[in-house]
Amino acid sequence: MKKKVSLKDIALEVGVSTALVSYVLNNQKEGRIRKEVADRIRTVARDLNYTTNQIARSLKTSKTFTIGLIVADISNPFSSALARIIEDEAEKNNYTVIFGSSHESTEKLSRLLNVFVNRQVDGLIIAAVENSMNEIIRLRDMEVPFVLIDRYFPELNVSHVAIDNYKAAYSAITYIIDKGYKRIGMVTYKSSLFHLQERARGYISALKESGIPYNMNWMQEVRVNNTREDVEHSIRQLISQPEPVEAILFASNLLSIHALKHINTLSIKVPEELAIMSFDESDASYLFYAPLTHIRQPIQEMGQQATKILLESIDDYSTLKQVNLDTELVIGKSTLVEQSAH
Amino acid sequence: MKKKVSLKDIALEVGVSTALVSYVLNNQKEGRIRKEVADRIRTVARDLNYTTNQIARSLKTSKTFTIGLIVADISNPFSSALARIIEDEAEKNNYTVIFGSSHESTEKLSRLLNVFVNRQVDGLIIAAVENSMNEIIRLRDMEVPFVLIDRYFPELNVSHVAIDNYKAAYSAITYIIDKGYKRIGMVTYKSSLFHLQERARGYISALKESGIPYNMNWMQEVRVNNTREDVEHSIRQLISQPEPVEAILFASNLLSIHALKHINTLSIKVPEELAIMSFDESDASYLFYAPLTHIRQPIQEMGQQATKILLESIDDYSTLKQVNLDTELVIGKSTLVEQSAH
DNA sequence: CTGAAAGCGCTTACAG
DNA sequence: CTGAAAGCGCTTACAG
Numbered sequence: 001m002k003k004k005v006s007l008k009d010i011a012l013e014v015g016v017s018t019a020l021v022s023y024v025l026n027n028q029k030e031g032r033i034r035k036e037v038a039d040r041i042r043t044v045a046r047d048l049n050y051t052t053n054q055i056a057r058s059l060k061t062s063k064t065f066t067i068g069l070i071v072a073d074i075s076n077p078f079s080s081a082l083a084r085i086i087e088d089e090a091e092k093n094n095y096t097v098i099f100g101s102s103h104e105s106t107e108k109l110s111r112l113l114n115v116f117v118n119r120q121v122d123g124l125i126i127a128a129v130e131n132s133m134n135e136i137i138r139l140r141d142m143e144v145p146f147v148l149i150d151r152y153f154p155e156l157n158v159s160h161v162a163i164d165n166y167k168a169a170y171s172a173i174t175y176i177i178d179k180g181y182k183r184i185g186m187v188t189y190k191s192s193l194f195h196l197q198e199r200a201r202g203y204i205s206a207l208k209e210s211g212i213p214y215n216m217n218w219m220q221e222v223r224v225n226n227t228r229e230d231v232e233h234s235i236r237q238l239i240s241q242p243e244p245v246e247a248i249l250f251a252s253n254l255l256s257i258h259a260l261k262h263i264n265t266l267s268i269k270v271p272e273e274l275a276i277m278s279f280d281e282s283d284a285s286y287l288f289y290a291p292l293t294h295i296r297q298p299i300q301e302m303g304q305q306a307t308k309i310l311l312e313s314i315d316d317y318s319t320l321k322q323v324n325l326d327t328e329l330v331i332g333k334s335t336l337v338e339q340s341a342h
Numbered sequence: 343m344k345k346k347v348s349l350k351d352i353a354l355e356v357g358v359s360t361a362l363v364s365y366v367l368n369n370q371k372e373g374r375i376r377k378e379v380a381d382r383i384r385t386v387a388r389d390l391n392y393t394t395n396q397i398a399r400s401l402k403t404s405k406t407f408t409i410g411l412i413v414a415d416i417s418n419p420f421s422s423a424l425a426r427i428i429e430d431e432a433e434k435n436n437y438t439v440i441f442g443s444s445h446e447s448t449e450k451l452s453r454l455l456n457v458f459v460n461r462q463v464d465g466l467i468i469a470a471v472e473n474s475m476n477e478i479i480r481l482r483d484m485e486v487p488f489v490l491i492d493r494y495f496p497e498l499n500v501s502h503v504a505i506d507n508y509k510a511a512y513s514a515i516t517y518i519i520d521k522g523y524k525r526i527g528m529v530t531y532k533s534s535l536f537h538l539q540e541r542a543r544g545y546i547s548a549l550k551e552s553g554i555p556y557n558m559n560w561m562q563e564v565r566v567n568n569t570r571e572d573v574e575h576s577i578r579q580l581i582s583q584p585e586p587v588e589a590i591l592f593a594s595n596l597l598s599i600h601a602l603k604h605i606n607t608l609s610i611k612v613p614e615e616l617a618i619m620s621f622d623e624s625d626a627s628y629l630f631y632a633p634l635t636h637i638r639q640p641i642q643e644m645g646q647q648a649t650k651i652l653l654e655s656i657d658d659y660s661t662l663k664q665v666n667l668d669t670e671l672v673i674g675k676s677t678l679v680e681q682s683a684h
Numbered sequence: 685c686t687g688a689a690a691g692c693g694c695t696t697a698c699a700g
Numbered sequence: 701c702t703g704a705a706a707g708c709g710c711t712t713a714c715a716g
Contacts, residue, residue: 056693398709
């Protein structure tokens with residue numbers, strides 16, 4: 001790479017100190033510098049195509065105007081949508097985003113945190129993974145500003161932006177019960193992550209409060225590292241029970257996508273033979289012949305709020321905000337039923 | 343943020359110079375340093391939880407171990423898949439990825455390039471946008487190592503990794519002609535970008551060489567900033583002509599997704615009434631009742647090769663490699679026909 | 685063998 | 701009003 005023009009080069013050319021050049025180019029000490037000198041400096045800087053070396057500036061100011069973003073999997077549309085929003089929001093404030101995917105692994109998350117901290121990011125936005133609470137505590141102990149997004153630990157008193165997962169699941173199940181369904185299954189990940197626990201809790205509560213006896217076999221948990229096969233297996237489980245379920249709630253878009261593929265293979269008719277609901281949307285769910293009834297997360301607002309809170313924390317480390325946004329139940333054709341059918 | 347431990351802190355604690363600490367921690371001058379001193383330094387470093395300040399190191403070495411990735415739109419599954427692969431590949435080589443989306447805008451691309459260059463990235467991987475050739479030339483003049491990915495300018499003698507777009511389109515059209523189709527349309531973006539031009543050229547060549555007179559109305563160009571409406575309009579155009587087309591090739595996954603939604607709305611049967619082919623895949627195309635026949639790009643290999651070539655260029659600026667990979671035509675149900683149907 | 689000294693390219697408190 | 705000097709936290713050629 002060609003050697004870049006430095007303040008020194010300009011100073012030499014104009015015949016002043018680098019200090020003066022720095023003042024002029026940063027519009028410091030306005031009016032206290034002779035106009036001719038200032039103009040000359042600006043002209044030479046332009047002619048030489050000068051741009052600040054951010055590394056040097058960062059070393060001096062210990063500010064990098066960089067934020068680190070760690071998502072669970074950048075190739076999931078939910079994550080990439082979030083990434084784009086955060087990037088846009090950061091850019092408005094002159095911040096650059098460095099990113100990484102944890103692939104749901106604590107080790108990877110830990111490594112990424114180290115890399116980002118060593119690169120002196122000004123702050124971090126993180127979607128936590130299972131068993132990563134200690135990593136988050138470590139970060140807090142280092143007093144690095146950060147905001148958890150989407151996933152968080154309720155027992156940790158740190159900033160987060162997420163949805164109300166309990167309420168979202170509860171509302172969805174209540175909706176479908178009102179439609180006349182009684183035997184309702186759920187497919188979720190086998191995970192201790194709070195947001196998933198909350199989704200399951202909302203599902204169970206809604207059933208119980210509607211007086212529907214909850215059948216343990218209705219709750220199917222799939223492995224993160226074997227999602228596809230486990231989803232297929234759990235669907236077969238749910239529909240082949242003595243009392244097969246009439247509807248299923250999926251805890252994520254990836255789960256429902258695998259499910260729809262399998263349902264197509266099995267030639268099950270949606271919603272006539274089986275109603276489907278899901279958390280999150282994706283282009284995919286609109287292409288299925290019966291577009292999915294799904295819980296829409298306010299991704300835009302999540303990304304914007306998380307960025308905003310992070311920037312506040314960078315300014316004032318004592319900032320602490322915990323936000324749980326409401327979701328929206330988008331009604332598709334995957335749950336439409338005649339009121340009298342059940 | 344808490345002040346981090348520096349070399350100086352360790353040096354003070356042990357009672358040696360920072361130079362010696364640096365040597366030991368970087369395993370330089372092996373054996374030329376007394377073992378007791380080295381051990382003591384390592385112990386103190388561990389106890390104090392020392393990690394290198396990469397900013398300071400970068401300023402000295404003018405190496406940041408960071409690469410910049412600029413995709414057209416991170417929320418497109420093609421881009422995010424690429425991002426993830428590049429990130430994985432970079433990490434294997436101890437590089438971090440900084441990323442940004444150009445949103446198909448030259449201005450945004452230009453701004454991102456400035457930001458990345460000022461942050462002293464060691465190199466860049468870029469998906470070019472329309473009319474951005476001058477930006478790329480500027481980058482070359484600055485002698486920043488970079489590799490173009492997916493999109494490139496054939497008249498520019500710089501490294502790139504892409505597919506053979508002409509051949510891909512040509513093969514797809516030839517395939518469908520062999521199936522008995524004659525009136526074949528194409529929906530692409532109104533763009534001067536080379537990869538899109540090549541796709542159109544492949545389409546036209548295949549028709550001509552098969553002796554099918556090419557009808558100009560069969561080629562529909564949609565606006566980037568009005569994709570959805572234009573796609574819908576162009577489909578209606580193609581099927582309502584005096585001689586309606588029997589098949590359509592879409593130049594990207596986004597185009598075909600919009601198309602499938604509209605085709606569902608219009609209740610057109612695929613492939614009986616209209617056959618569909620597309621560049622790129624997405625989960626979406628598998629959920630449509632007739633999974634799409636599509637041209638699969640070797641994303642994994644593209645990302646890996648681009649990263650590899652970039653790292654070579656960083657090592658040796660004279661590196662110049664231009665790679666055009668082959669694609670694969672994945673046969674789905676969206677083009678299945680009885681041999682005798684046409 | 686060991687380590688003091690210079691320097692990467694900036695910023696800014698401070699002296700004149 | 702102006703700018704020399706110190707220093708951010710490293711690395712490494714070089715002197716002893």
